[in-house]
Amino acid sequence: MESKEEKKIEKAKQIFEAAKEKFEPKSVIRVDLPEDELPTSWYNINADLHKCGMRTPFPTGPGLAILPKIFPPSLLSQELSHDRWIKIPDELLEYYKIWRPTPLHRAKRLEEFLRTPCRIYYKQEYVSPPGSHKPNTAIAQAYFNKKDGFEGLATETGAGQWGSALSFAGALLGLKVDVFMVRVSYYQKPGRRVLMESWGARCVPSPSVPPERVYPDMVTEFAKKVLEKDPDSPGSLGIAISEAIEHALKKPYPINYSLGSVLNHVLLHQTIVGLEAKKQFELIDEYPDVLFGCTGGGSNYSGFTFPFTRDKLDGKKPELRFVAAEAEACPRFTKPKYIGYDYGDTAEMTPMIWMYTLGHDFVPPRIHAGGLRYHGNAPQLCTLVYKKVHEVVAIGQTEIFQAGQILSQTEGILSAPETLHAWAALIREARRCKETGEKKVLAINDSGHGWLDVRGYDEFLKKKLEVA
């Protein structure tokens, strides 16, 4: 498998050599990977993680029993697999090709603005139709559920990035998608609902009951319980997860549950980002010194960094650094309540997983980066942080929007508030290198655009950010 990958890279190198005459490497602005260079396997870090001195801790608790009832066999086997490479089915590659491979872009104008000696590259995951990295796993989960005979997927969504990615995947594969959207976001972010319902999903506010819940077969007991206590409940991600799991367990039709982050198989699907980036760096004869990503549940960051992490674990790149950026308002890595087993949701329905956690009843302040408002993180990533293979940094809201404005004015891209945490961390490093004169190669996963979240930018410009 590996040697085949290497052969392909060799071939791509030759193509690049041939093109070099016309194309000065110095002037590289963007590296496009041809479609036939799309990675054909995902990289499973479970095969190499033990090299850091610890294996991925196994989930535990009574919640384990629900897993086979809400996930299809193929995804469960990926969740537990220790094979290094897991093949991407050919049919699934056809779906990936609708937007993949995504470009790797040099941030030359940002470099000039910062007067840094560093070379900065960003992986443009926002070019997918829903505008983020999320469809990488959404389309894979939809594919395997369909293959295993299921007709629909239930899920929760906060700000809406995950819900829209799964709706998009459902539309392409002909699966029904039932989305439980945090009630307050449901009314505040009609733009996201527009996307989900354009792709044919059914989206309801969580919690709610009829007539507010327009689809009678989507009514849940948990929502009733919550509303009896608090009729005006604004909802939370924890409540929405519990509702989606209850709905999937009830199976009004052959339907499963789908999660957009945290789990091993989700991180696995996201490694296509890092594998592509690796090939693109080889094409221009570069190798990054520091990799950056933002982290809420860990999937975009891990997907981007794991294929590179392998080189560090194998001792090939001992100096390689990884920086996971989280929100100051939700600092499970930098100020954890504890490191150990905790539930994934508020209602304690899920298995307990080993992680850095703020406690499953933690309610984070209302920052614009909705995707980073999760109390825990992926066990695989937590392991790497615990063993100090990866670094972590927490960034405040004012700093991220400052980074966002610099980025927009130099490069021209408007990044999502989540992604801006990574950019802010990168800018700190680039500025530090300006002082020291280090000519490092910095790479970042530009995981999503901010076109649907401009309200945060607007409040920043008007100096009205609720959380600094």
Place this chain on the structure above:
Amino acid sequence: MVQTRVHKIILPTSDLPKAWLNPTPILAKLLKKELPKPKNPEKFDRIAEMENYWSPSLLAIERSDSAEFPIPNDVMNLLIWAGRPTPLQRAYNLEKALNTPAKIFYKREDIQYGTTGKTNIAIPQAYFVAKDGFKRLVAAGGAQWGTAASIAARYQDLNLDVYIPKEYLESKEPHRVVMEVNAAKVHGSPSQDTEVGKQMAKEDPYGSIATAFSEGVEDASKDDGAAVIFGNFFNTPIVFQSIAGLEAAAQCKIAGIYPDVVIGSIEGFLGVALPFLADLAEGRKTGTRFIVAGSKYVPSLTEGKIDYDYPDYAGLMPLYRFHTLGSRRTIPLIHAGEMRHHGVSPILSALVEAGIVTPKMYGQTELYEASTLFCRNQGVIPSHEAQYAIKAVVDEAIQAKSEGKERVILFNLSGHTMLEHKGYLEWIIQKKLQLP
């Protein structure tokens, strides 16, 4: 075993077009006569006045008969920056859903930084304006145009004032935020910031592309350090937009195809069609069909008269000959904001008049039906302008099926809708379009 199919044809950066095409000589050859020149109204020398608000380099391009203009290296780099070359994509899933023998290809202009192909026009214009020594840029047009101009202005470090129809400040609010992030000052036209704006506000409170034009002209005329840029109507935008078509032509060659039908909305048509019109003019190809799609609420191409009229509301510009509904007409609030103009460019007008390009007019309901089909199969939720092209493509593909005839359809996916979703809100959530 699934056979490997190519979905996106990627042009290597090194094979980008080296020069823009000029539509003027192509048109002259096609029509076998010169395009009617702009003229002055009775009392004013509006043609000479253009020098007060145009940048000299751009005015030279606007009035030139040269076949093409070389693309400066700096501009090329910035165009690559913002997303060029864009892929040419095959709509396999849509073809399957329509069960059509037609092969459908679409140019992914949506993938660029400003969410539309408008940066193709804004980036070179800002470059020439800066080269000519101006310090301030004035952009007049729709919200997408303003966003593209705000990116281009930052690339050249120019101050920027944007005039967009006033109603768009509400219906296309995210665009306003993007412009402000890029340090632009956004004016809702008719505004109280210009003399002509104050007058127009009494007659047309919502504004249109035409009112924005008048205010942009006044603003730039009064300041020697400022020049105005336009995203449609004039020759210059068509020249710069030709890069999309030139890429598409090169990509068709790589794919071994040639389009039988080229389709675009009024806003996106010429950008992608120009090289194929040039093939027709030079006799390299015959029989290619061209379709431009517009709104039945703004039916300039089918119900407007072809006559000399002002491109702007207040008549501060010279008179041009084009399909017009009358420069003082209040334009209904269709969601395709870039198309709320009483007329179309003189070039497009002449092509339609000569029967080379067929206009098709649609209401809004049928647009959403077609774009829903598109987004559920190809993923991208199109901009309101691109919906028109998609509706025409779906019609063409269905016709191909009923005739049982293969054909290659090429269309311009000129943008996606992430920065404006009021129309989709009416359609999907409220389930009622104000203008069906």
